[in-house]
Amino acid sequence: MISTDETERVRQIAVWSRALTVAECDRVRAGMQIRTYGRGETLGAEGQPVEHWIGVLEGLVKVGTVSPDGKDITFAGMHAGGWFGEGSLLKNECRRYEVVALRPTRAVLLDRATFFWLYENSVPFNQFLITQLNERLGQFIGLIEHARKLDTTTRVARALAGLFNPVLYPGAGQTLAITQEELGLLAGVSRPIANQALRDLERQGLVHVTYGEVTVPDPLALMHLGEERQINTE
DNA sequence: ACATTAAATTCGA
DNA sequence: TCGAATTTAATGT
Numbered sequence: 001m002i003s004t005d006e007t008e009r010v011r012q013i014a015v016w017s018r019a020l021t022v023a024e025c026d027r028v029r030a031g032m033q034i035r036t037y038g039r040g041e042t043l044g045a046e047g048q049p050v051e052h053w054i055g056v057l058e059g060l061v062k063v064g065t066v067s068p069d070g071k072d073i074t075f076a077g078m079h080a081g082g083w084f085g086e087g088s089l090l091k092n093e094c095r096r097y098e099v100v101a102l103r104p105t106r107a108v109l110l111d112r113a114t115f116f117w118l119y120e121n122s123v124p125f126n127q128f129l130i131t132q133l134n135e136r137l138g139q140f141i142g143l144i145e146h147a148r149k150l151d152t153t154t155r156v157a158r159a160l161a162g163l164f165n166p167v168l169y170p171g172a173g174q175t176l177a178i179t180q181e182e183l184g185l186l187a188g189v190s191r192p193i194a195n196q197a198l199r200d201l202e203r204q205g206l207v208h209v210t211y212g213e214v215t216v217p218d219p220l221a222l223m224h225l226g227e228e229r230q231i232n233t234e
Numbered sequence: 235a236c237a238t239t240a241a242a243t244t245c246g247a
Numbered sequence: 248t249c250g251a252a253t254t255t256a257a258t259g260t
Contacts, residue, residue: 179257195259211240211257 002032002108009057010108013081015170016128024122031114037101044099050088052109056080059105060182065097076139076162077102077186079176081169086129089115102182135167146227152189156197157206157225159187164219175215183214
């Protein structure tokens with residue numbers, strides 16, 4: 001069970017919770033706990049049973065895997081408002097990816113029993129899940145489609161644009177607190193390369209870089225950098 | 235890897 | 248509690 005002021009914060013980042021009745025909300029609160037993670041700490045290890053659906057309250061986490069040849073592959077970055085783990089929960093399988101905090105992070109954990117109770121009882125919750133899955137699918141299709149010709153600047157642009165997805169991170173503004181090192185970790189490039197890419201993007205007017213944060217006026221333009229045509233993911 | 239700049243923290247009044 | 252001094256963090260090349 002989480003406290004009342006924590007509930008307030010959870011409501012801010014969990015759009016799906018806003019449509020719940022008071023009774024539903026109480027039940028969900030009872031299945032929640034809040035945990036904090038230090039830099040580099042694991043929120044969920046690859047191959048481990050998945051016991052929770054996790055939402056990021058604050059901080060930054062990286063979802064990815066380490067391939068057999070030792071290459072570190074990042075699938076997505078997550079910040080406040082991002083939820084993950086529903087795929088493994090629904091399929092009742094162990095976690096396919098590792099989830100690591102890139103900076104001190106606070107997250108809310110919803111236990112699997114409550115997750116499934118919502119899944120079976122709440123229409124808004126299911127709508128949220130479907131919307132989120134669909135959004136992710138669109139992003140991955142874009143990734144696969146252009147995986148071949150991704151230069152470093154485009155990779156950084158993608159990683160950054162992903163963090164500005166308005167469906168996955170509702171309520172986020174145009175400015176995100178992220179260091180160039182963190183962005184490099186998400187994009188799979190070194191910090192100096194991330195710096196170079198950001199300056200490149202800034203020259204193109206796609207981003208504005210200030211100390212410890214990046215402003216993106218048009219995330220879609222950033223996401224579709226380098227594409228000749230728009231992909232239809234409907 | 236190094237030099238520069240920004241921010242956060244400490245410390246003395 | 249104010250601001251200067253110091254340390255730590257982030258950036259740019």
